[in-house]
Amino acid sequence: MLDCGLxxxxxxxxxxxxxxxxxxxxxxxxKQRTGVSFPFDSQESLAAWRAVAGISDPTDRTTQLxxxxxxxxxxxxxxxxxxxxxxSGSPIHATQPAEPESTITITVRNIGDRSITLEKWPGxxxxxxxxxxTISPATAVKSEVVTLAPGQxxxxxxxxYSIFLTDPNLKVMLSFGPGKVGAHCWTGSVRAERRTPSGKxxxx
Numbered sequence: 114m115l116d117c118g119l120x121x122x123x124x125x126x127x128x129x130x131x132x133x134x135x136x137x138x139x140x141x142x143x144k145q146r147t148g149v150s151f152p153f154d155s156q157e158s159l160a161a162w163r164a165v166a167g168i169s170d171p172t173d174r175t176t177q178l179x180x181x182x183x184x185x186x187x188x189x190x191x192x193x194x195x196x197x198x199x200x201s202g203s204p205i206h207a208t209q210p211a212e213p214e215s216t217i218t219i220t221v222r223n224i225g226d227r228s229i230t231l232e233k234w235p236g237x238x239x240x241x242x243x244x245x246x247t248i249s250p251a252t253a254v255k256s257e258v259v260t261l262a263p264g265q266x267x268x269x270x271x272x273x274y275s276i277f278l279t280d281p282n283l284k285v286m287l288s289f290g291p292g293k294v295g296a297h298c299w300t301g302s303v304r305a306e307r308r309t310p311s312g313k314x315x316x317x
Contacts, residue, residue: 149178188225191287191305194218197278213275216251219285219305220268223261230260230298236288239273241280248273258298283307
């Protein structure tokens with residue numbers, strides 16, 4: 114079974130990239146066999162597997178696994194909040210950047226049916242009609258993880274070249290990694306666009 118320090122499933126899974134990671138191979142194999150994404154918490158996965166061991170019908174087994182494990186395939190929604198601010202004297206730059214920068218707020222919401230643990234500061238890549246590339250947190254940060262209950266959100270601020278903000282179709286791809294050992298973090302990617310989902314809960 115799975116033995117790891119992260120939890121899997123994604124909008125665009127990292128197992129397409131980290132193909133040498135045994136834990137991701139194991140999760141993908143279980144998904145192919147059962148049609149269900151297992152978390153990387155080995156005890157939780159083993160308990161679920163044992164619970165359906167006596168079910169011979171594949172469809173019934175998959176249905177029961179989904180009830181036990183919940184939604185791990187696409188548990189996140191993300192968006193870029195309206196408005197931006199000019200960045201001045203950013204503490205993460207030793208010198209003034211070559212291009213003017215602004216700060217944007219990106220909010221991530223857990224749309225799954227169970228709590229999920231994430232890296233607070235994932236990798237972030239912007240794309241726009243005016244260019245794109247890696248963007249950085251607006252403040253100096255340390256590696257940390259957060260847990261979001263169903264419906265809960267997390268908002269973080271990022272530095273981005275101001276010229277990218279002139280494109281109304283600006284997008285930022287957030288790529289979440291395993292976090293610290295033993296954190297059981299969800300691993301995958303979700304795209305943030307410049308829109309605000311209706312009925313969003315208050316930010317964490």
